[in-house]
Amino acid sequence: xxxEGRGQRTPRTKDTHQxxxxxxxxxxxxxxxxxxxxxxxxxxxxxxxxxxxxxxxRGQAIPPVYQEVFDSxxxxxxxxxxxxxxxxxxxxxxxxQGFVTAAVTQQAKAQGAKA
Numbered sequence: 001x002x003x004e005g006r007g008q009r010t011p012r013t014k015d016t017h018q019x020x021x022x023x024x025x026x027x028x029x030x031x032x033x034x035x036x037x038x039x040x041x042x043x044x045x046x047x048x049x050x051x052x053x054x055x056x057x058r059g060q061a062i063p064p065v066y067q068e069v070f071d072s073x074x075x076x077x078x079x080x081x082x083x084x085x086x087x088x089x090x091x092x093x094x095x096x097q098g099f100v101t102a103a104v105t106q107q108a109k110a111q112g113a114k115a
Contacts, residue, residue, distance in 0.1 A: 042102035
């Protein structure tokens with residue numbers, strides 16, 4: 001997968017966390033992806049909903065944004081790059097918009113309510 005296009009490297013997608021570090025941090029704050037259903041409100045932004053919807057065809061947890069980019073065993077490298085780029089930008093936006101802090105606050109409130 002290296003060397004496609006004009007000297008560009010196409011990243012391997014073994015681990016979604018390498019592209020979506022902010023989302024991985026939020027999921028960790030909320031206790032992990034297993035059986036997760038979280039709704040994070042962070043005004044003035046749209047509500048962020050994260051749900052565990054199972055595993056993808058390669059045995060990985062499916063992130064909230066999912067689209068299969070393989071067809072009959074072959075990769076669509078251009079689509080794959082576009083999806084990775086989109087995921088990285090969305091992840092950066094989540095961080096810049098304060099969703100990590102909102103998740104920490106929400107989790108602290110939930111823990112306080114259980115005590």
